[in-house]
Amino acid sequence: MNILAYADDIVLIGNNETETRQLFVEKENIARKLGLQINQGKTKYMIVEWENSSKQNKIGQLTIKNYTFEIVEDFKYLCVILTEDNKHQIDLQERIKNANKNTLCHKK
Numbered sequence: 621m622n623i624l625a626y627a628d629d630i631v632l633i634g635n636n637e638t639e640t641r642q643l644f645v646e647k648e649n650i651a652r653k654l655g656l657q658i659n660q661g662k663t664k665y666m667i668v669e670w671e672n673s674s675k676q677n678k679i680g681q682l683t684i685k686n687y688t689f690e691i692v693e694d695f696k697y698l699c700v701i702l703t704e705d706n707k708h709q710i711d712l713q714e715r716i717k718n719a720n721k722n723t724l725c726h727k728k
Contacts, residue, residue: 666695
C-alpha cells in the first residue's frame with residue numbers, strides 16, 4: 621500500500637480493490653478522529669492497467685462505507701496527468717500545448 625500526499629491532495633494506491641478499500645477505511649478513520657471529512661464530490665478512483673495485465677471489469681462507481689466514488693480514466697495530480705493505461709501521452713500532449721501557448725504569448 622502506498623500514499624502520495626501534498627497538502628490536502630492525497631492519492632491512495634493499492635495493489636487490488638481489497639487493499640485499496642482497507643487503506644481508505646484506515647485513512648478515513650484517522651481523518652474523522654482529526655475532525656476532517658472526505659470530500660466525496662472531489663474524490664475519484666482509477667484502476668491502472670499494467671502492460672500485459674488482464675483487463676478487469678470496470679464498474680461506474682465504487683462504494684466504501686457510506687461513500688460512493690466515480691471511476692475516472694485519468695486525473696491530474698501535482699500537474700502530472702495519470703492515466704488508467706499507465707501511459708504518458710496525454711500528459712505529454714498537455715505539456716506541449718501549454719508550451720506552445722507560452723511561446724505564442726511571448727511572441728506578441
